[in-house]
Amino acid sequence: MNEDxxxxxxxxxxHFFGKVTASISHEMKNVMxxxxxNAGLMEDLAIMAEKGRPLEVKRVKTLAGKIRVQVQxxxxxxxxxxxxxxxxxxPVDLVDLCELLELMVxxxxxxxxxKGITLEAKAASDKIMITTRPFILENxxxxxxxxxxxxxxxxxxxxxxxxxxxxxxxQIRFSGFSGHFLSKDNTFFKQAKEQFLESLEGDLIIDSVAxxxxxxxxxxxxxxx
Numbered sequence: 514m515n516e517d518x519x520x521x522x523x524x525x526x527x528h529f530f531g532k533v534t535a536s537i538s539h540e541m542k543n544v545m546x547x548x549x550x551n552a553g554l555m556e557d558l559a560i561m562a563e564k565g566r567p568l569e570v571k572r573v574k575t576l577a578g579k580i581r582v583q584v585q586x587x588x589x590x591x592x593x594x595x596x597x598x599x600x601x602x603x604p605v606d607l608v609d610l611c612e613l614l615e616l617m618v619x620x621x622x623x624x625x626x627x628k629g630i631t632l633e634a635k636a637a638s639d640k641i642m643i644t645t646r647p648f649i650l651e652n653x654x655x656x657x658x659x660x661x662x663x664x665x666x667x668x669x670x671x672x673x674x675x676x677x678x679x680x681x682x683x684q685i686r687f688s689g690f691s692g693h694f695l696s697k698d699n700t701f702f703k704q705a706k707e708q709f710l711e712s713l714e715g716d717l718i719i720d721s722v723a724x725x726x727x728x729x730x731x732x733x734x735x736x737x738x
Contacts, residue, residue, distance in 0.1 A: 522708065522712070525652070525708055526648065526649075526652060529651075529652045529655060529656075532655075533597060533620055533655065534594070536620065536621075536623050536624060537590060537593070537594045537597075537620070539623065540590050540623060541587060541590055541591075544583050544586055544587040544590065545587075547579070547583045548583045548584070548587075551576045551579045551580050551583075552580065554576055555573060555576050555577070558572060558573060558576075593616060593619055593620065596616055597616065597620060597651070600613075600647040600648050600651055601647075601648045603647070604646060604648075605644065605645070605646055605734060605735070606644070606645070606646075606647050607642060607643070607644050608642070608643060608644075608645060608647050608650075609640055609641065609642060610637075610641040610642070610643055610675045610683050610685070610730075611636060611637050611641055611675050613647060613650065613651065613654075614634055614654065614673060614675050614685060615634045615636075616651075617651050617654040617658070618632045618633075618634040618658075618673060620655075621655060621658045621659070624658075624659065624662065625658075625662060625671070628662055629667075630662055630669060630670070630671060631669070631670040631671070632658065632670075632671050632673065633670055633671070633672050633673070633689075634673050634674075634675075635672060635673065635674040635675070637674075637675050637676065637677065639677070641675055641676075641677045641683050643682055643683050643730055643731070643732050643733070644732070644733040644734060644735065645713060645730060645731075645734055646712055646713055646734065649709055649712050649713055650709075650713060650730070652708075652709060653705065653708075653710070653713065653728065654673075654685065654728075656704070656705065656708070656709065657687055657705070657726055657728070658671065658673075658687075660701050661687060661690045661726070664690070664691070665690055665691040667691075669689060669690065670689050671687065671688075671689045671690055672687070672688050672689045673685060673686070673687055674686040678729070681729075681731070681732065682729070682730050682731040682732035682733075683730050683732065684727050684728060684729045684730060685727070685728040685730070686725055686726075686727050687725060687726040687727070687728075688723070688724060688725045688726075689724075690724060691724065702717065702719060705717050713730060713734065714731055714734045715728060715729050715730045715731065716728075716729040717729070
């Protein structure tokens with residue numbers, strides 16, 4: 514990789530990290546806003562009780578329950594943010610492909626919901642462990658999801674499936690979209706190859722007939738060097 518390619522990949526990684534963290538921060542702001550609203554209602558009930566109005570215990574319990582739900586939601590968001598942040602710790606690492614894919618689908622849910630799109634990550638029957646570059650793979654998955662969503666924003670369900678490939682490694686299959694933008698000479702394919710696939714030592718299969726994108730990954734990138 515020459516200096517220009519290294520700089521381009523670094524800039525792309527920073528852009529990706531910023532996009533994901535911005536999405537996470539928006540989710541946390543929503544959580545905090547709901548907690549603040551319900552806390553304000555509880556405060557109003559307390560003030561009215563101080564003025565002699567009977568305390569509405571049932572309503573207090575309801576508000577407390579709503580706050581508890583948002584605290585749990587916030588805890589999940591922070592845990593996912595922590596998982597994502599730590600994916601950059603090791604340039605090359607052994608990862609559970611199913612867990613990594615599930616995380617990226619969760620992180621992309623907000624962008625999908627804004628377009629009326631549902632993202633569904635299918636679970637594999639067994640763990641799929643591969644040695645890869647986690648952060649770059651996450652970036653590629655995000656890139657594929659955003660490219661699909663931006664190409665055809667009509668409401669639908671995008672299905673993402675991790676699969677083990679005997680003696681070869683693994684693959685990730687994307688389906689459930691129109692597929693009109695899929696051709697090997699388009700910008701999507703070129704960007705995927707230049708920005709991600711070379712570093713991952715992988716391949717991208719585009720099937721316009723089946724309307725699928727398949728990311729093919731080696732089981733161990735060190736074995737391909």
